[in-house]
Amino acid sequence: MSWFKRDRPPDEKLPRIEDKERRVRTEGLWQKCEGCRQIIWKKDLEDNWNVCPRCGAHSRIDAAARLRMLLDGGVYAEFDASLYSSDPLDFVDKQPYRDKLAAVRKATGVSDAIISAEGKLDGRLIQICSMENKFIGGSMGAVVGEKIARAIERAMEKRTPLVIVSASGGARMQEGAVSLMQMAKISAALMRLDEARLPYVSVLTDPTTGGVTASYAMLGDLNIAEPGALIGFAGPRVIEQTIRQKLPEGFQRAEFLVKHGMLDAVVPRLEMKPYISKALRFFAG
Amino acid sequence: MRVNPEPESDACAVAVEPHPAWLRVLLARHAKRPHSLDYISRLIAGFEEVHGDRSFADDPAIVAGFGFFEDRPVMVVAEQKGRNTKQKLYRNFGMPKPEGYRKALRVMQMAAKFGRPVITLLDTPGAYPGIDAEERGQAEAIARNLREMSRLPVPVVAVCIGEGGSGGALALGVGNIVLMLENAVYSVISPESCAAIIYRDSAKAEQAAAALRLTAEDLLGLGLIDGIVPEPPGGAHEDPDAAAESLREHLRLRLDELAAYDGPALVDHRYAKFRKMGNFFA
Ligand SMILES: [Zn+2]
Numbered sequence: 001m002s003w004f005k006r007d008r009p010p011d012e013k014l015p016r017i018e019d020k021e022r023r024v025r026t027e028g029l030w031q032k033c034e035g036c037r038q039i040i041w042k043k044d045l046e047d048n049w050n051v052c053p054r055c056g057a058h059s060r061i062d063a064a065a066r067l068r069m070l071l072d073g074g075v076y077a078e079f080d081a082s083l084y085s086s087d088p089l090d091f092v093d094k095q096p097y098r099d100k101l102a103a104v105r106k107a108t109g110v111s112d113a114i115i116s117a118e119g120k121l122d123g124r125l126i127q128i129c130s131m132e133n134k135f136i137g138g139s140m141g142a143v144v145g146e147k148i149a150r151a152i153e154r155a156m157e158k159r160t161p162l163v164i165v166s167a168s169g170g171a172r173m174q175e176g177a178v179s180l181m182q183m184a185k186i187s188a189a190l191m192r193l194d195e196a197r198l199p200y201v202s203v204l205t206d207p208t209t210g211g212v213t214a215s216y217a218m219l220g221d222l223n224i225a226e227p228g229a230l231i232g233f234a235g236p237r238v239i240e241q242t243i244r245q246k247l248p249e250g251f252q253r254a255e256f257l258v259k260h261g262m263l264d265a266v267v268p269r270l271e272m273k274p275y276i277s278k279a280l281r282f283f284a285g
Numbered sequence: 286m287r288v289n290p291e292p293e294s295d296a297c298a299v300a301v302e303p304h305p306a307w308l309r310v311l312l313a314r315h316a317k318r319p320h321s322l323d324y325i326s327r328l329i330a331g332f333e334e335v336h337g338d339r340s341f342a343d344d345p346a347i348v349a350g351f352g353f354f355e356d357r358p359v360m361v362v363a364e365q366k367g368r369n370t371k372q373k374l375y376r377n378f379g380m381p382k383p384e385g386y387r388k389a390l391r392v393m394q395m396a397a398k399f400g401r402p403v404i405t406l407l408d409t410p411g412a413y414p415g416i417d418a419e420e421r422g423q424a425e426a427i428a429r430n431l432r433e434m435s436r437l438p439v440p441v442v443a444v445c446i447g448e449g450g451s452g453g454a455l456a457l458g459v460g461n462i463v464l465m466l467e468n469a470v471y472s473v474i475s476p477e478s479c480a481a482i483i484y485r486d487s488a489k490a491e492q493a494a495a496a497l498r499l500t501a502e503d504l505l506g507l508g509l510i511d512g513i514v515p516e517p518p519g520g521a522h523e524d525p526d527a528a529a530e531s532l533r534e535h536l537r538l539r540l541d542e543l544a545a546y547d548g549p550a551l552v553d554h555r556y557a558k559f560r561k562m563g564n565f566f567a
Contacts, residue, residue: 088565093483142563187431213424233424234414
C-alpha cells in the first residue's frame with residue numbers, strides 16, 4: 001500500500017505534472033469539443049475535469065484523475081497495485097498477450113484496467129475502484145476481478161461504503177472463460193456486501209458495456225451514470241449486425257437507460273462528488 | 286476435414302484435420318445434438334413447465350419447470366434451442382431475453398423457498414443482442430441472476446450441455462457444481478467474434494477457438510468447472526439415450542454429495558468456489 005498526494009488542489013489553475021504526457025502526445029494546446037464542435041483551450045478543459053466549459057459535453061477522464069476528483073484533497077491509498085495477470089491462456093493474437101500487457105502497462109502507468117483505492121469522500125472513509133478505459137478498453141480479466149473482490153472484502157472488514165466507477169468494454173477476451181467467471185465472482189462478493197448492509201454506489205461512465213454492465217455495474221444500491229455515457233449489454237455494432245437496421249437516436253445512452261428504468265439518475269461529473277456524498281449520508285448516517 | 290484449396294500449388298493437396306477445439310465447437314452446435322428438452326424428457330419424471338416472469342412475458346428460449354429426478358423433487362431451468370426453422374424462430378435460436386432470465390430467477394427462488402435442488406442446463410450462443418432486450422435491461426437481468434444465484438440456500442448443479450455462450454450462459458451457471466458435457470464449449474466470446482476482432486476475419490474462427498481454451502478439458506484445467514460428463518462415441522447426437530444416462534449418473538452423484546450440506550453451508554460452498562476462480566497472477 002502506498003500513499004499518493006497531490007501537491008495542489010484539483011481546481012487550482014496550474015499545469016499538472018500528469019498533464020505533461022498528454023500534452024506531448026497531442027498536436028497542440030487546443031482540442032475540438034465533441035459536443036459543440038468548438039475549439040477549446042485544452043487546459044480549460046482539463047481544469048474542468050474534461051467537461052466542456054461551453055456546452056457541458058463530458059469527454060473521458062482517466063482512472064487516476066477520477067480518484068483525485070472524488071476524494072478529499074485528491075489523496076488516496078492504492079491497493080494491489082502490483083497484481084499482474086499471468087496470462088492463464090497463453091493467449092497469442094498478433095502479438096503475445098504477455099507483451100501487449102507489458103506495453104500497455106508502460107503506456108498507461110497502471111498495472112491493469114482498474115485502480116483500487118481507499119480514501120475519504122467528504123470526510124467519510126470509502127473503498128473505491130476506478131476503471132481505466134485506456135488499458136485494453138478497460139476490459140475485465142482476473143486482475144480486475146480480484147482487485148474488486150478484495151475491495152469488497154476490505155469494505156466489509158472496515159465497514160465502509162463501496163464505490164465502483166466503471167469504464168469498460170466488458171470481459172477481457174485474452175483471458176477467456178477466466179474473465180467470464182470474474183462476473184460471477186464479483187457478483188457473489190456483492191451478495192455478501194449486500195447481506196452486510198453496506199452501501200454500494202455504482203457509477204457508470206462512457207463506455208460501460210458487456211460483462212461489466214452485466215455484473216457489478218448494474219448491482220449498486222444506486223446505479224448512476226454520467227450524461228451521454230454509452231451503457232449496454234451488447235455493443236451497438238453487434239446489435240446492428242444482428243437486427244440489420246439502424247439504431248434509434250440516443251439508444252444505449254445514459255438518458256435512454258433512465259427512461260427505461262435501468263438507472264437511478266444521470267449525474268453530471270462536476271456534481272458527482274456531492275451526489276455520492278449525499279447518498280452515503282442517507283445510507284450510512 | 287478440409288483440403289488445401291490451392292490448385293496452382295506444387296505441393297499435393299494436404300488433408301488438414303480441424304483443430305480439436307474447433308471440432309468441439311462443431312459438435313456443440315451439431316444439428317442433431319440433444320437439446321435441453323431431450324435431456325429433460327429422459328431424466329425428469331412428470332416434468333411440468335411453468336411460464337413467465339410475472340412482469341412482461343414468457344421467454345421460450347428458457348424452459349423452466351418442476352418434476353422428479355429419481356424421486357427427488359427438483360426445479361429445472363434450461364436454455365432451449367430449436368431443431369427446425371420454425372422451432373428455431375420460436376426459441377429465438379436459444380438466445381434468452383431479459384424476461385427469460387427473470388423467469389429463471391423467479392423459479393429458482395421458488396425452489397429455494399421450498400428447499401428443492403436446482404438443476405440448470407446451459408446451451409445458448411449468448412443472450413439476445415437486440416433493441417428490445419437492451420430496453421428491458423438485458424445486463425441488469427443477467428447481473429441480478431449472478432448475484433441472486435449465489436445466495437440460493439439450496440443445491441445448484443449447472444451443466445453446460447452444448448454452447449456456453451458467455452454471460453448469457455453464466456446467468457444460469459452459478460452452481461455449487463458446474464459440469465460440462467465432453468463436447469460442450471464454454472467461452473467468453475464466440476470464436477467467430479473473437480476472430481473478427483483479432484484477425485478482422487471471422488473465417489479464422491478455428492484459430493480463435495484454439496486460442497480461447499473453451500473445451501471442457503480446458504475449463505477443468507483452469508479450475509473453472511468441477512467435472513466432465515462423458516458422451517457416447519462420436520458425440521451425444523449419436524446416442525442421446527446414452528448421453529442422458531451418462532448425465533444421470535453425474536447428477537445423482539452430485540446431488541447426493543450436496544445433500545449433506547445445509548442452506549448456509551451451500552451458500553458458503555458456492556461462494557468459496559467462485560471466489561478462487563482466476564488466481565492467475567504474476
Ligand atoms: Zn463543447
